[in-house]
Amino acid sequence: MFGAGVLATALVAARLASAALYTDVKQLPTSTFDFVIIGAGAAGNVVASRLTEDPQCSVLVIEAGVNNVGIDSVAAPFLAGTNLPFSSVTWNYSTTPQASLNNRVLPYSRGRVLGGSSSLNFMVYTRGSDDEYNRWANLTGDEGWAWKNLEPFYFRNSRLVPPADGANFTGQFIPADHGHGPVEVSLPSFPSVLDDRIVDTAKASAEFPFNIDFQSGDSVGVALIQATVGGGQRSSSAVAYLEPSLKRPNLHVLIENTVTRLIQTAPVDGKPTFKKVEFAPNASAKRSTVTARNEVVLSAGTLNTPQILLLSGIGNKTELAKVGIKSTVDLPDVGEHMQDHPILSNYFTVSSNNTMDDFTREPALFNATLQQWIVNKTGPFTDPPATGVGFIRLPDNSSIFQNVTDPSAGPRSGHYELVWTNSFAPDVASQPATGHFVTIHTAVVTPTSLGSVKLASSDPFTFPLMNPNFFATEFDRFAMLEGVKGARRFAATAPWQDFIVERFGVMGAAETDDEISAAALDSVVTIWHPTSSARIVLTIWHPTSSARMSPKGARHGVVDPDLLVKGVAGLRVVDASVFPAITACHTVAPVYIVAERASALIKEAWYLK
Template sequence: MSSAEFDYVIAGAGSAGCVVATRLVQAGHSVLLLEAGEKDDSLFHKIPATVVKVFQQKSWPYMTLPQAECNNRSMLIAQGKVLGGGSSVNGMIYIRGQRQDYDDWARDWGCDGWAYEDVLPFFRRCEANESLGDRYHGETGPVHIGENRYRHPLTQACIRACEQMGLPYTNDFNGASQQGTGFYQTNIKNGERQSTSQTYLKSLTGNPKLTVITHALVHKVCLDNSASKATGVQYSVKGGAVVEAKARKEVIVSAGAFGSPKILLLSGIGPSQHLKDKGIQPLHDLPVGKNFHDHQHMSINATTKDNISIYEEDKGFSAVKHMLQWLWTRSGLMTSNILEGGAFIATDGSDRPDVQFHFLPLLDNFDNTPGEKPEAEAHGVSIKVGHLRSKSRGEVRLLSSNPADLVEIDAQILSHPDDLKNQVRAVKTALTAMEQPALKRLIKRVIEPDNISINDDKALETFVRQNIKTVYHPGGTCKLGQNPQDSVVDLQLRVHGVPNLRVIDMSICPQVPSGNTNAVAMMIGERGADLILHPENFQRQPSTTRETLYV
């Protein structure tokens, strides 16, 4: 078994892993960055409007187990498998969540030092915002955050409909308040996607301190003979011989909500009985894979009276025209992330948004479970709608001790009774938007849900159970916390009881923040790197109120 030695070895070059690698190398450390996917050098990774193509082709094909509360449906829950991870295949929407999300982490989940004011500087550190410069935004970070240059009329109609419902127009969902409707800011610059690979990592081109290996499947973290500390990782490239990489300082796992627990479990870190069942010697008993949760949504689809959507714009002469415009001028439809606008709405009687809209200028069914529904063959408009704070909790487990196998995802969607009520309320809110003048004059017929009254709760419950699907925002499986009985990493992202080993990605979230998660992953990467390089800066501010939620 060949081996090499580095200061840090990072398993996973996604939204967080690229950030951590960059900051460590900038500080003068040698880093080995391992990515199971390939390089993000395809033209389609640069073109925002080809998001569906790259997502379908460059992702891990994760599926949930059949979900008892969702008519026993198995659901697609794919995740990026390419350099840059999710940031190279996602919808490029820049959303951080709400102040209350992070204050809840500190107050309700025991994560002192992770309240909003604690994490805000790391959000600011990520971004170079082209139009917002108040205390909430950064101007000199690696990732360009800006305004959509292409704005489809159907997206504009959806925004006007939300205003007609009483929502304020906003150009900043990441400032003092998330409530409102408008166009999303995106990580797009000059008509091109700005992934963490093409921003953070690209800034290190030619730096001898960084070694990046793609097609590298991490098998496990290596522990010393006493199993007391991490010393490196074992991995293979394209199914070849096992290689061991040694870490002089730390091993960092940044493989996401599914990959990170998988690596820990294969290393003997996790629930002891589960490891024994898979033929793995338990070394550290921690709740790895527990607390899994995600955002879900339903697509509210309506056909339009006229042919005004982007249906079939990716075919024939239209496709050639749009591609040439992008190649020559970096303008036009191909610069759109398609999910151009949305809304955050408080529907539960409070002033805190609990429902999110994504607007699409076409009929949406691209992320349905394969074979579940036929392709849409008409012009239309969609509102993807979902409740933002699931109370249901599932688990991620190993299928076997073979590193090449995917994980088993027991998602437990809608298993908490509040979640179904909240999702029904979300659907009602979207149906209300469809009834507003700005949309009603354009709509021919609402086809999903079809012929269901907004007041028919039973029928809407049936619709939710049959149509709910992921928004691809999984988290929680290597939970942050102080107690090894109910968390995997401590407040500085160190794996409990295993020195020199950290997890730095979305898997640490006790509750996934309210909205799209790429910005959150980058923040966690920035915070994680700072905890490694400047542990003296970490401040804990004990909370006065605390309770355990959703257990």
């Protein structure tokens, strides 16, 4: 099916033959660089690109995963998710048993490829409301994280481009709310039978108001999605930031090598310092090291960043002792306070045959559509599976607020999310052999449940213990219940009367609040992708806050507001793990914002151009 991708890989490999992309440590020109960046994901590629704008600054990026180039299932937007969970481009993780989900163990994959999860996510682009970042400023005691000061970094990371088919979306976005950066963002290019119904419902609704542009600073409401797609293909951090920078002689990227720990070097200003990085291509291979003259930048993501810190002796000394690791810096918050957005699917049968169900059932149609995308980047596969998105607030008089403080960042942020898919997006049940469907996903975007990342052993090639702790709180369960009921109310509005026939599946059969809540425990989090026989994760891949920022001098937290690890010299963290609180939006845009500001902080600290 993906034969053309092999040819594309060969062509790009030939083009990059002289570029600084390596698979073997012996290919590196030196073992010492000004900066060593761990992880070539959404954040790491931004930092690598920005730092190497100064030609005197040498940077090495170490990435455990493979090259993203030439993998059609990464590049074609509709195929988002087909690489999960058991493939060469993912960390094939699983959670610990989830106590509030009937002790289910859930797949929990992350991107193990250039671009990280920005090469595998569902591409929905929402920066979140201004309230999200103003809360960050309050939590960190640093006005640099307030939106008025972050706005230039947002404009620096992305730009709006026309859809692949050149459709006119006047009135569906605000040009002034978009920037001039390398990540390409567009509205849908292939028309969906849902589009007008979603917009018409929102424009006539008080509960689900139309939001002309989620990048405006107010993220409450409903609209067609803006996605990280340009020219009909995914625009990841690897495509937008890394690939254009590879021509620079001061950037070096070593892939297919896993960082095993950070090694202590000579102290700086009396602080323990970690400027040496140990890594290996696999568990049985000899381990190698490189050294950073200035800093190590840890951008391994919410799951791997705390793992590397813990393996290096940075973390809770009591927990480290349990796995036989000597504590070097006692930071109890490493790996704690992780948050994620749980999601489930609500199915409805429809009277139309203009859904994507037949594309996923009929191999001939699927292959012809894929070939169309390969040849000229047009057709249905130019769009992600989702077509519309909404962030909805619970009413101020909701019963939950009688004994629970509103966990949202402010009135411009939602409590739950609705995401529309023009087909059956299978979860605990496989796709029906016949029929046409619409799926409305519901997600809790202001979760109060806190999870953790802990070491299972001192072996760096043993997966850590990842516990998102879904639905541990009353609020999260309440918000999901209200989300399901909200999806049903949306589907019952006038624009859907000639389209939706009835609810379908386990969730659809649930009537009472108790029945809906019970069904949710068996429906949340995992889905079957329509073009894959493997069950995959749909937590929207949003784990955050496992190495969270806190005020300078605070005893809690892992990094200061400048993203330097507390009590340590020469080590900075730049990825979603530093979020002081999860954002009520898809997290790739906030990660880009964090990475752009981090790059500026690093440049200022080291007097770079």
